[in-house]
Amino acid sequence: MAGVDVKELPKIPEEDMEALKAAVGKGNLTEAAAKAKDALEKADKIILNIAVTGEAGSGKSSFVNAIRGLRDEDDDAAETGVTETTMEPTAYPHPSYSNVIVWDLPGIGTETFKSDTYLKQVGFSRYDFFIIISCTRFKTHDIELAQEIQRQGKKFYFVRSKVDQDLTNEKRHYDEEGILKQRKAATKRPHQYSESAILSAIRENCISGLKAAEVTSPRVFLVSRWDLGKYDFPKLQEVLVDELPSHKRRTLLRSLSNIVKETLEKKKEQLQAQIWLKSLVSCGVAAIPIPGVSIVCDVAMLMTSLKEYCRDFGLNENALATLARQADKPIAELKAVIKSPLSEEITKDLVIKLLTKYAAGAVKYSTYLLNVIPVVGSILSAAVSLPTTYFMLQNFLDDAAADAVRVLEVAVKGDVSN
Numbered sequence: 001m002a003g004v005d006v007k008e009l010p011k012i013p014e015e016d017m018e019a020l021k022a023a024v025g026k027g028n029l030t031e032a033a034a035k036a037k038d039a040l041e042k043a044d045k046i047i048l049n050i051a052v053t054g055e056a057g058s059g060k061s062s063f064v065n066a067i068r069g070l071r072d073e074d075d076d077a078a079e080t081g082v083t084e085t086t087m088e089p090t091a092y093p094h095p096s097y098s099n100v101i102v103w104d105l106p107g108i109g110t111e112t113f114k115s116d117t118y119l120k121q122v123g124f125s126r127y128d129f130f131i132i133i134s135c136t137r138f139k140t141h142d143i144e145l146a147q148e149i150q151r152q153g154k155k156f157y158f159v160r161s162k163v164d165q166d167l168t169n170e171k172r173h174y175d176e177e178g179i180l181k182q183r184k185a186a187t188k189r190p191h192q193y194s195e196s197a198i199l200s201a202i203r204e205n206c207i208s209g210l211k212a213a214e215v216t217s218p219r220v221f222l223v224s225r226w227d228l229g230k231y232d233f234p235k236l237q238e239v240l241v242d243e244l245p246s247h248k249r250r251t252l253l254r255s256l257s258n259i260v261k262e263t264l265e266k267k268k269e270q271l272q273a274q275i276w277l278k279s280l281v282s283c284g285v286a287a288i289p290i291p292g293v294s295i296v297c298d299v300a301m302l303m304t305s306l307k308e309y310c311r312d313f314g315l316n317e318n319a320l321a322t323l324a325r326q327a328d329k330p331i332a333e334l335k336a337v338i339k340s341p342l343s344e345e346i347t348k349d350l351v352i353k354l355l356t357k358y359a360a361g362a363v364k365y366s367t368y369l370l371n372v373i374p375v376v377g378s379i380l381s382a383a384v385s386l387p388t389t390y391f392m393l394q395n396f397l398d399d400a401a402a403d404a405v406r407v408l409e410v411a412v413k414g415d416v417s418n
């Protein structure tokens, strides 16, 4: 490989490398780019319908708001309250990802909605999976519903809501040092207050109830609407993503709030897998020469991609303000650890500046490409432009993901339960 040691080059995953060689080598860049554009557009159009169900008052609407990152009093929020409110399935699209729709279903087991006809009434076939919420042990209605969902071939997840309330209630039995106030001989309460013991007890209690009702391998996720980063919500996110069919995974992942480190990592992986397609579109569909750099690409499209990365990782003024409020930290403290530009700072000039920065590394790649593949006509410019856009997107994505991790660390700092 004349003059270039491939080991010294920035990394491009093997499969992307193969695709890159093929597109440049065959000389059918326009066709490959058009296909890539199609694939990206299809991926963006995938719709995910999440059903949230459970008994009246269990916290369905609150959960719908929480997973969409909204407060109950926000404009697009579902109505919540102590009186029965939800009477028909209501669609709540995610505020930033309108293809992710969370459905607030009516309470099960009420006069209007009986378990046996419930799924038909709410339009079963629409949903990708069901979240069944209860703020106590799961009741007959919940279990019958779960069994019917399973019979009809879909997945359900038991969510035990309002655990913050349980903890607060339990805490009343302990003094300020966390020592049990009353020492009745027969008490089951431990001498020392322990949040994890209380949570385990709630979980076990729910699971044994489900086992008694012959639900096989029951799983229950403990959550609080007021703090999704805590308890079992991170685990629930992980399981939901893992159990979705692979073509829907990215759709869900992108919409998940950036409050769980593992989720950030998975998000990055999913986005990484699209970089190659994006580079191809940028260099092959509406590409124009960039003055001052030997690159031909679509700067507007790249700008959009960078802004999308910012949105996916919560790197914009709005998302940071929301996180600051939730974490009860000044926004400046969160911003202080961010190294890459926020969405609002992404301009055409910035994109060109970044492209220029990565062009040098990419030129080495193109030298390599040009040596291993016979190249024709206009493809010559693509041999430089493709690796340049690839590295620019990849580095931006890496930086954005790393920023999101640091922001999260600041947000949870000092929070004893994290």
Ligand SMILES: Nc1nc2c(ncn2[C@@H]2O[C@H](COP(=O)(O)OP(=O)(O)OP(=O)(O)O)[C@@H](O)[C@H]2O)c(=O)[nH]1
Residues within 6 Å of the ligand: 054, 055, 056, 057, 058, 059, 060, 061, 062, 063, 079, 080, 081, 082, 083, 084, 085, 086, 106, 107, 161, 162, 163, 164, 165, 223, 224, 225, 226
């Ligand atoms: N402390 C606490 N309260 C919650 C939580 N989730 C819901 N609530 C409260 O429980 C009450 C009922 O919540 P909703 O979300 O309206 O319940 P729902 O299941 O939608 O009720 P219906 O639509 O009437 O069936 C509200 O006062 C909520 O604020 C939680 O995780 N913790």
Ligand SMILES: [Mg+2]
Residues within 6 Å of the ligand: 060, 061, 062, 079, 080, 085, 086, 104
């Ligand atoms: Mg409701």
